[in-house]
Amino acid sequence: MNAPLRHKIHGHWRFVPPDAEWLQDQYWTQQKSMNEIADETQTSVTTVASWMTSCQVQRRTRAENARIHAGHMRGEGNPAFIDGSSAERYRQALGFHGNRCQWCGSDEGVQVFHRDHSENADVDNLMVLCVLCNRLEAQAWALVREGRAEMIVGDGTITIRFQAKGDTNE
Ligand SMILES: [Zn+2]
Secondary structure (H helix, E strand, O other), rough: OOOOOEEEEOOOEEEOOOHHHHHHHHHHOOOOOOOHHHHOOOEEEEEEEHHHHOOOOOOOOHHHHHHOOOOOOOOOOOOOOOOOOHHHHHHHHHHOOOOOOOOOOOOOOOOOEOOOOOOOOOHHEEEEEOOHHHHHHHHHHHHHOOOEEEEEEOOOOOOEOOOOOOOOOO
C-alpha cells in the first residue's frame, strides 16, 4: 500500500500518485471524502479525483456525497503526475534516509526534493527534508536563483554565503 509522495520541482509541488490499494482504503474503508484526502495529502481535490480515475476506484453515489461537507481546494503549485520509475526512486530515497530529514533528523512531514531543482530523479539528486527544513531550503534557494547567495550544505551545517559580502566575489 503506497501513499502519495509530495516533492518539489522548479518551485512547484508535484505528487507521485498513490496506488489503488491505498486509495481504496482511504475512500471506502476509512470513508474519507475526497476533500479530506486532498487536505491530508496536501494536494487539491482535482488531483485526488484524477487519482481516483487512474486507480479505477469507484466513487460514492451523489446521495452519499451530498452528506459530505464541501471543503475548499488547497494545494500549492501545479501538482502533476510523474512516471512510475521516478516514483520508485522517490520511495528509494525515503527508504535510504529512513524517512528522516537529512538536515535536522526530524521525521515530521518529510518530503522528497530535487537537490538541484531540476527534474533529474536520480537517487543522488534526491533529498529528504522535513517541513521546516524545506522552508529554510526554499528561502536559501530563492537567493541562490537570484544570484545573491551561495548555499553550501556541509555535514550538519548549512551556510548561506552572500555574494555581495563574500571574499571570493569578482
Ligand atoms: Zn529538518
